[in-house]
Amino acid sequence: MSQMPPPPPPPPLGWCLLAFSLLLGSFCFSLESAALDSSATDSLNVLLIIVDDLRPSLGCYGDNLVRSPNIDQLASHSVLFQNAFAQQAVCAPSRVSFLTGRRPDTTRLYDFNSYWRVHSGNFSTIPQYFKENGYVTMSVGKVFHPGISSNHSDDSPYSWSFPPYHPSSEKYENTKTCRGQDGKLHANLLCPVDVADVPEGTLPDKQSTEEAIRLLEKMKTSASPFFLAVGYHKPHIPFRYPKEFQKLYPLENITLAPDPQVPDGLPPVAYNPWMDIREREDVQALNISVPYGPIPVDFQRKIRQSYFASVSYLDTEVGHLLSALDDLHLTSNTIIAFTSDHGWALGEHGEWAKYSNFDVATRVPLMFYVPGKTAPLPGAGEKLFPYQDPFDSTSELMDSGMSWTS
Numbered sequence: 001m002s003q004m005p006p007p008p009p010p011p012p013l014g015w016c017l018l019a020f021s022l023l024l025g026s027f028c029f030s031l032e033s034a035a036l037d038s039s040a041t042d043s044l045n046v047l048l049i050i051v052d053d054l055r056p057s058l059g060c061y062g063d064n065l066v067r068s069p070n071i072d073q074l075a076s077h078s079v080l081f082q083n084a085f086a087q088q089a090v091c092a093p094s095r096v097s098f099l100t101g102r103r104p105d106t107t108r109l110y111d112f113n114s115y116w117r118v119h120s121g122n123f124s125t126i127p128q129y130f131k132e133n134g135y136v137t138m139s140v141g142k143v144f145h146p147g148i149s150s151n152h153s154d155d156s157p158y159s160w161s162f163p164p165y166h167p168s169s170e171k172y173e174n175t176k177t178c179r180g181q182d183g184k185l186h187a188n189l190l191c192p193v194d195v196a197d198v199p200e201g202t203l204p205d206k207q208s209t210e211e212a213i214r215l216l217e218k219m220k221t222s223a224s225p226f227f228l229a230v231g232y233h234k235p236h237i238p239f240r241y242p243k244e245f246q247k248l249y250p251l252e253n254i255t256l257a258p259d260p261q262v263p264d265g266l267p268p269v270a271y272n273p274w275m276d277i278r279e280r281e282d283v284q285a286l287n288i289s290v291p292y293g294p295i296p297v298d299f300q301r302k303i304r305q306s307y308f309a310s311v312s313y314l315d316t317e318v319g320h321l322l323s324a325l326d327d328l329h330l331t332s333n334t335i336i337a338f339t340s341d342h343g344w345a346l347g348e349h350g351e352w353a354k355y356s357n358f359d360v361a362t363r364v365p366l367m368f369y370v371p372g373k374t375a376p377l378p379g380a381g382e383k384l385f386p387y388q389d390p391f392d393s394t395s396e397l398m399d400s401g402m403s404w405t406s
């Protein structure tokens, strides 16, 4: 008697961000079907928030140190994925992958140097699909990776109804705007700033929030539903953030990575020597050996402090954006998707970078809020996303919402 074959293995964990595309696609399909039954104005809007280099160092993922009350609040009203992984821990291949719903071995983009429509296939993107189905599609900040990987146009005009917005202060990110201990300005990795003191008196993510809110106000009275993608830059290096956020993380509270050693027998191909942080003036001054380092312990604490402070700064920008969505009474008819393009190693395995295949570099936060599905519709005058102040130590921890571990 022949035996039944064993059941197929579960899908690999890296499958999850492709599921992201499929989920948004299925929402879109449902919306399209709904639109056939009623007027287009009944279709749900979509707000897609993409963060740059954010690993799940967030309260809603069980991190007890990081203060992220606004993202936690979103998670409490969302389906929260516990095992979501980027297809590749590099910006452009990851973004092109989940925005087209195709793996890098299909888009044939593993770096930054080609445009999929001419290099591999004329694949549609998620925003393009919404645009072709009656949505006004808008891009703010870093959604596609800039450069040839999105044809120097963020894939316009295919993906967007009008030209994407980029914050004007982005051009200062890698310039000498960080006040060093010598009182002079440097291009540092660690860059807490007095916002009033930097060029233009603002930071890119602040400008992106302002532009996104301006677009939401404009779309509130639009006859068409909208798809708004907002791409935040922090906590991508350099850690250039308002200096007050450093106070949330006293150095004496900062622990080191639990496994800070380069693993014995690690093949060199599995390791990245974090050259992009070595280029910064404050890291150069440490004269760290290539390729393995290590970084002095006190500087390791400072890197972790600045990463977490950047996450809390990002969290306040997300808070202002979602609070505005509430104020405009758009919470009851807008799906919110939140994710990151990949993670970042904070000293684990001796790494201070993305690029590797360790889970700290590939795992990402992923959550979906769907009005009336993942949380009850807000009542009259009720706000689902009131702004949460991370400096208010009395603010209660949010419950973490529904979790999916698949």
Ligand SMILES: [Ca+2]
Pocket (backbone or CB within 6 Å): 052, 053, 090, 091, 236, 341, 342
């Ligand atoms: Ca990135």
